[in-house]
Amino acid sequence: MPELPEAETIASQLRARLLGATITECRIGRADIVREGLATLPWYRGALLVSASRLGKSVVLEADRSGETRYLVFELGMTGLLFFTLLDPSYRKHTHLTLSLTGPVPALYYWNPRRFGRVYLLDGPGLARFATRRFGCDPLTVPWEDFRAVVARRRGRLKALLMQQQVIAGIGNIYANEILYRSRLHPYRVASRLQVRTVRRLYDAMRDVLSEAIADGGSSVRDFLAPDGTKGDYWKRHQVYNKAGLPCPAGCGRTIRRLTGERSSFYCPACQRE
Amino acid sequence: MHLINENLAVGNAQDAERPVRFMTAILNVAAESQIEPPAGRAYAWIPFKEFSEADPTLLDEAIEWLERHEKDHRLMVCCRAGMGRSVSVVIAYLCLIKGVPYQDAVKEVTARRPGATPLPNLEGTVRLVRELRATRDGGHAGTP
Numbered sequence: 001m002p003e004l005p006e007a008e009t010i011a012s013q014l015r016a017r018l019l020g021a022t023i024t025e026c027r028i029g030r031a032d033i034v035r036e037g038l039a040t041l042p043w044y045r046g047a048l049l050v051s052a053s054r055l056g057k058s059v060v061l062e063a064d065r066s067g068e069t070r071y072l073v074f075e076l077g078m079t080g081l082l083f084f085t086l087l088d089p090s091y092r093k094h095t096h097l098t099l100s101l102t103g104p105v106p107a108l109y110y111w112n113p114r115r116f117g118r119v120y121l122l123d124g125p126g127l128a129r130f131a132t133r134r135f136g137c138d139p140l141t142v143p144w145e146d147f148r149a150v151v152a153r154r155r156g157r158l159k160a161l162l163m164q165q166q167v168i169a170g171i172g173n174i175y176a177n178e179i180l181y182r183s184r185l186h187p188y189r190v191a192s193r194l195q196v197r198t199v200r201r202l203y204d205a206m207r208d209v210l211s212e213a214i215a216d217g218g219s220s221v222r223d224f225l226a227p228d229g230t231k232g233d234y235w236k237r238h239q240v241y242n243k244a245g246l247p248c249p250a251g252c253g254r255t256i257r258r259l260t261g262e263r264s265s266f267y268c269p270a271c272q273r274e
Numbered sequence: 275m276h277l278i279n280e281n282l283a284v285g286n287a288q289d290a291e292r293p294v295r296f297m298t299a300i301l302n303v304a305a306e307s308q309i310e311p312p313a314g315r316a317y318a319w320i321p322f323k324e325f326s327e328a329d330p331t332l333l334d335e336a337i338e339w340l341e342r343h344e345k346d347h348r349l350m351v352c353c354r355a356g357m358g359r360s361v362s363v364v365i366a367y368l369c370l371i372k373g374v375p376y377q378d379a380v381k382e383v384t385a386r387r388p389g390a391t392p393l394p395n396l397e398g399t400v401r402l403v404r405e406l407r408a409t410r411d412g413g414h415a416g417t418p
Contacts, residue, residue: 233325
């Protein structure tokens with residue numbers, strides 16, 4: 001579930017709390033949780049954490065040791081989270097990687113009960129390959145002209161485009177629904193047929209919704225928690241996601257409907273015409 | 275900042291700290307952030323809790339403040355995100371001072387501030403404030 005705003009919330013807490021700490025030990029619960037670079041695990045012992053960032057829905061920790069830089073990439077998948085402390089002893093069972101640290105936060109735990117996400121231990125070129133293969137443009141930094149070109153090239157449905165990570169990285173089902181509602185666009189509209197001003201509306205709505213969600217610490221739908229255990233409040237501002245049967249918040253008089261395709265889509269039939 | 279009409283806007287915490295020049299009266303309704311009043315502006319802090327039902331007494335106070343300043347100022351109501359509390363105060367103001375029916379006020383504000391999320395049970399709270407004002411003034415307080 002964690003999407004761009006949740007990944008950004010995690011990255012920003014890691015930046016605030018972990019930078020400058022040294023990794024004193026790395027413990028792996030299950031070897032298969034590391035998809036790439038398991039043999040380099042001992043390198044990280046003694047490395048200094050120098051940055052924390054987000055790539056699409058993944059969180060990246062940058063570590064330096066003896067003039068060399070390597071990365072830990074945490075793919076969050078459906079249920080992956082990072083914690084400073086295990087909130088409950090039962091969490092130990094699904095904690096697949098633990099970094100012991102110097103400094104005020106003694107450890108970082110990668111918890112992932114369903115194991116859809118993985119960890120990658122990469123060097124610089126490895127990270128560049130990883131990013132190129134998996135992630136398209138970032139919705140918060142993509143220039144308008146590039147976004148417009150991406151949409152114009154796509155003949156498929158708009159919602160599928162927003163969620164295709166290799167094209168636009170970081171948006172999942174929740175935020176795709178919210179962005180389309182904010183833009184007053186039906187999920188099944190064909191991307192390449194949109195007028196330029198409509199694409200602009202989509203571009204602005206995408207950035208507004210994601211920025212507002214980051215400001216609220218993301219959406220704690222189901223089980224998202226930030227590393228410090230706090231919940232994200234943006235779910236309280238959801239306009240359509242999981243709101244089938246409720247009145248449209250714009251006051252148009254219609255109720256929110258649910259489309260069942262490859263993923264559930266929630267939309268207002270009056271405000272978002274096909 | 276989002277203009278609701280030419281004299282009224284909602285904004286977030288940054289807008290409250292650095293208001294645009296033409297917004298001359300700032301009402302901060304974020305309980306968690308009492309800010310330094312911007313120089314040369316009318317300013318008040320009436321604290322509402324995020325994501326909770328609005329306190330009718332506080333809502334009444336906020337409406338009164340806006341009413342008092344509407345003649346001589348352009349009004350901006352701010353909270354942390356500019357989506358919930360500020361929006362709710364503006365909806366209440368439109369209902370109780372301008373006589374706009376509740377659903378129309380919601381429509382007007384959400385059209386101008388996409389993503390607006392009024393506080394829980396705002397319609398009921400507005401009704402309570404209307405009764406409060408009617409009792410106090412012994413008269414009319416907006417349309418039902």
